[in-house]
Amino acid sequence: MCGIVGYIGPREAAPILLDGLSKLEYRGYDSAGLAIYNDGVITVERAVGKLVNLYEKTDGGNKLKGTLGIGHTRWATHGKPNEVNAHPHSSENFSLVHNGIIENEAELRRTYLRDVEFASDTDTEVVVRLLEKFTSEGEEMDVAIMHLIDIIEGSYALAIIDRRDPDHMYAVKNKSPLLVGKGEGFNMIGSDAMAMIAHTDTFYEIQDKEFAIVTRDSVELYTSYSKRIDREPYKAELDLSDISKGTYPHYMLKEIEEQPLVIRRIIGEYQNEAGELTVPEEILADVRDCDKIYIIACGTSYHAGIIGKHFFENIAGKPAESCVASEFVYNTPLLTEKPLFIFISQSGETADSRAVLVKIKEMGYKSITLTNVKGSTLSREADHTLLLYAGPEIAVASTKAYTAQIAVLAILAASVKNRIGIDLKYELALIANTIEGLCGDRELYNRLAEEYIAPSRNCFYIGRGVDYYVCLEAALKLKEISYVQTEGFAAGELKHGTIALIEDGTPVVAVITQSNTNLNTRSNVKEVISRGAKVIRISSKSLSTRKDQIVIGDVHEMLSPLVSVVPAQYLAYYTALHRGCDIDKPRNLAKSVTVE
Ligand code: M6R
Numbered sequence: 267m268c269g270i271v272g273y274i275g276p277r278e279a280a281p282i283l284l285d286g287l288s289k290l291e292y293r294g295y296d297s298a299g300l301a302i303y304n305d306g307v308i309t310v311e312r313a314v315g316k317l318v319n320l321y322e323k324t325d326g327g328n329k330l331k332g333t334l335g336i337g338h339t340r341w342a343t344h345g346k347p348n349e350v351n352a353h354p355h356s357s358e359n360f361s362l363v364h365n366g367i368i369e370n371e372a373e374l375r376r377t378y379l380r381d382v383e384f385a386s387d388t389d390t391e392v393v394v395r396l397l398e399k400f401t402s403e404g405e406e407m408d409v410a411i412m413h414l415i416d417i418i419e420g421s422y423a424l425a426i427i428d429r430r431d432p433d434h435m436y437a438v439k440n441k442s443p444l445l446v447g448k449g450e451g452f453n454m455i456g457s458d459a460m461a462m463i464a465h466t467d468t469f470y471e472i473q474d475k476e477f478a479i480v481t482r483d484s485v486e487l488y489t490s491y492s493k494r495i496d497r498e499p500y501k502a503e504l505d506l507s508d509i510s511k512g513t514y515p516h517y518m519l520k521e522i523e524e525q526p527l528v529i530r531r532i533i534g535e536y537q538n539e540a541g542e543l544t545v546p547e548e549i550l551a552d553v554r555d556c557d558k559i560y561i562i563a564c565g566t567s568y569h570a571g572i573i574g575k576h577f578f579e580n581i582a583g584k585p586a587e588s589c590v591a592s593e594f595v596y597n598t599p600l601l602t603e604k605p606l607f608i609f610i611s612q613s614g615e616t617a618d619s620r621a622v623l624v625k626i627k628e629m630g631y632k633s634i635t636l637t638n639v640k641g642s643t644l645s646r647e648a649d650h651t652l653l654l655y656a657g658p659e660i661a662v663a664s665t666k667a668y669t670a671q672i673a674v675l676a677i678l679a680a681s682v683k684n685r686i687g688i689d690l691k692y693e694l695a696l697i698a699n700t701i702e703g704l705c706g707d708r709e710l711y712n713r714l715a716e717e718y719i720a721p722s723r724n725c726f727y728i729g730r731g732v733d734y735y736v737c738l739e740a741a742l743k744l745k746e747i748s749y750v751q752t753e754g755f756a757a758g759e760l761k762h763g764t765i766a767l768i769e770d771g772t773p774v775v776a777v778i779t780q781s782n783t784n785l786n787t788r789s790n791v792k793e794v795i796s797r798g799a800k801v802i803r804i805s806s807k808s809l810s811t812r813k814d815q816i817v818i819g820d821v822h823e824m825l826s827p828l829v830s831v832v833p834a835q836y837l838a839y840y841t842a843l844h845r846g847c848d849i850d851k852p853r854n855l856a857k858s859v860t861v862e
Pocket of ligand 1 (some may be wrong): 564565566567568610611612613614615616619661663664665694742743857858859
């Protein structure tokens with residue numbers, strides 16, 4: 267989940283690397299570091315905490331002279347987030363940065379590095395020490411890299427420089443994302459295109475167990491058995507303005523307010539020549555052919571998956587189940603005869619989901635990935651991809667990707683079979699307008715968050731049916747950025763135990779958009795009020811009462827999560843703001859979770 271950047275070219279490397287790292291900070295932000303080559307010496311600077319600390323320590327990179335270097339932002343897996351454990355890690359001749367986990371590090375230490383004194387607690391240091399050992403025993407650099415690939419188990423994206431070699435930088439990859447950026451007279455390495463897009467829009471993909479030898483003017487890709495790979499670079503459709511905050515104080519707020527645009531973009535992208543929303547026929551054939559859909563995802567994407575299950579069963583009449591990837595992979599349920607797997611992942615890089623994809627591919631089953639990132643691992647490795655078209659999502663808390671996932675799931679389900687005759691194009695257009703209306707009520711959410719939620723240690727979201735599914739996502743949003751302990755609860759289930767936690771002033775947010783459960787949820791609201799709860803009601807217009815503070819325009823009830831989640835996203839945002847939290851980079855989290 268760490269971020270990697272490397273540069274070799276005519277310009278000073280350190281400022282370029284720092285700028286690249288600033289685009290990758292979402293991947294991890296407990297420490298950062300640079301290693302810059304100059305005249306036979308590699309200088310390493312590292313700093314604990316946010317990138318700004320490294321920036322200050324190196325005077326924006328100006329203190330480090332040299333036109334070849336590597337940089338890293340860390341999300342700790344092995345060893346505390348301190349300076350000693352920060353990357354780059356070095357041996358006598360090499361410096362390297364790493365994203366991933368070396369699973370057999372203990373065995374590697376025992377087998378090859380018994381006499382080595384380690385400077386850090388990291389698994390990464392094992393790699394640089396092994397490289398030193400193999401090359402000092404006479405192996406050429408490419409042979410030593412292949413040797414590493416051969417013996418290391420786990421996930422790794424590595425960028426490596428050698429103090430004896432001013433002209434080369436090396437990239438090695440397995441399971442963790444890594445690209446080479448192709449420039450004119452320079453080349454780069456990066457965990458994703460965003461880190462390099464200010465300099466180039468042309469990239470080489472590196473696949474698992476491949477490595478790249480990069481000079482100022484050339485990029486050579488090799489397999490783990492030394493075969494040269496002839497791969498064309500691709501152009502990324504990324505715009506620098508897509509990844510800037512513009513006038514917004516936080517990415518999260520920008521991304522919440524981009525949701526109408528994203529829904530409209532999805533309508534455009536999924537429209538066929540007749541103006542109907544649909545997906546490619548080969549995907550439909552696979553969905554129609556299966557006897558059950560298993561949706562695999564994590565976090566927010568899992569929450570979208572639960573709504574996807576609801577769509578497949580209620581719109582298309584197809585049995586479906588939504589599963590947490592990290593559970594599914596090691597506790598796989600009894601599968602039906604002809605399962606089809608749908609992976610949902612904003613980043614397309616989530617290790618837990620990928621582990622399931624690898625497993626079900628071995629079992630011979632088909633898969634579709636819904637992702638926001640074209641060319642991501644889950645997209646490349648599945649049989650089909652449906653893109654989310656949400657644009658880069660930078661804030662760690664997912665917002666627009668969630669609504670994009672739900673919209674694409676609805677289109678997929680209705681394309682398979684539209685048993686309820688829903689006019690999805692009209693409904694999604696209406697939803698885009700309705701969200702736009704909600705974005706005008708920032709002050710209301712701000713006030714409610716400040717008065718009801720921000721002063722509290724805990725909070726509950728309650729609802730029934732799809733409202734409950736939204737509550738799960740709303741609770742995750744609130745807890746991950748404001749650190750208010752929050753539970754999303756099926757409103758009717760509260761009285762079976764959890765209601766014991768309601769006391770004077772406990773904030774409870776009720777989501778009420780379903781006519782068949784409106785009155786039941788309102789009874790549950792009364793139950794918590796009589797025990798002292800302070801209740802915020804989010805209801806749809808036709809079901810609203812005078813006491814409901816947040817009233818959302820009526821949309822098709824099945825699709826209401828696309829709208830009802832928006833005030834919840836705002837409540838999370840403003841609660842975090844009032845509590846002085848770091849909204850875009852909440853503690854302990856990373857945007858892209860590339861370790862299991
Ligand atoms: O990239 P993915 O959608 O696969 O990521 C899955 C989760 O890590 C992610 O949704 C996480 O829960 C979000 N930060 C929540 O806002």
